[in-house]
Amino acid sequence: MSDPLEQRRGLLIILSSPSGAGKSTLAKRLMEWDPTLSFSVSATTRDPRPGEVDGKDYHFVTEAKFKEMVAQGEMLEHAHVFGNFYGSPAGPVREAIEGGRDVLFDVDWQGEVQIRNSAMASHSLSIFILPPSIKELKSRLIGRGQDSDEVIQRRMHKSWDEISHWGSYDYVLVNDDLDKTAARLITIVEATRQRRNQQPGLLTHVRKLQAEFEEGDQ
Template sequence: MGQRRGLLIILSSPSGAGKSTLAKRLRDWDDTIRFSVSATTRPARPGEEEGREYYFRTREEFEAMIAGGDMLEHAEVFGNLYGSPRAPVEEAIRGGQDVLFDIDWQGGQQVRETGIGKQHALSVFLLPPSISELEKRLRSRGQDSEEVIAGRMQKSRDEISHWAEYDYVLVNDDLDATFERLKTIVTAERMRKSQQPDLVGIVRNLNSEFEERQ
């Protein structure tokens, strides 16, 4: 079997449903999966490196990238622009490398609507087993104020309302079991017809063999 195309793996969930943990596990399971590095207009913080944490751009550079169609998705958060540059993702996909996006439903929607997204996106939404469990997980972090937790809970309601837009929906009631299901999904999706560009040639060769027998 020849070279496959990579997948755009879009992983979304309300805060506290386990998205970051499962994203890390997925990359530990297969270290060829690349994490999509976002571009941002916010200044680099101490210890951050260009191209590792983010691609750091001025607002003018970022807006030029948007205008030129060089962003798969973008959004403004607290006065700074964030987005996923198209070029490194397309290069990875052509080279058979999966790219993982840890983004919200709006970003996921933008990516899925691009040409490359329509062809190669795999979208997975994670649901918590209950709202009380979601709140418990948010509180267990011990780093957010009541106001922040209330804001996250309200945002979670909005996020959850978009569950039906995703290819797969997993209820994360048990982390290990959910991860096993996620691995199964990724493994199967890698074998989609659209991910195997050599299939046309293989079938053509099979048909040629049939013709030679006549």
């Protein structure tokens, strides 16, 4: 029989930032720290980028299929970004949380708000990643070599709107040093795993203490 105090519910770990602030790299660091973490595989209507694999990087679906999933309540959150739809299928996330497994979300502020308003909100942990400067943010976007100048300009134009929502998150980290930021992120996750509502075995333990007290074992 497992120790009830070792049981826990999983976390919905939400990482958000403007493009180029480093959330994808930090998510990778987090998963290297704890390989049991799983990444929520989003559904999207955009075309795959070179090297992306359907079902691993994203579930690539048609716009009609995406809208059908939303209508049937199969999306935990969804948004329209840069001309495409993105969303997180709810079923796999629910199973992971009940099984004590944490799930990572790389979503924007719209996704964070929807998760906050979902039935799984009490198990969420939201963290916003800020760049050290706007100049550094643009430099990182250019250095990635993934986007055209036009796309980079669109991302930069949108960055302030994304940054303006930092105040709704549980934690905010300035990614001025990757190693230090990753260490702070890990500390936050470790602490949040100990939240009362993440430990279903606590009630059983307290009842046991009460029974011992009433039996005169103190």
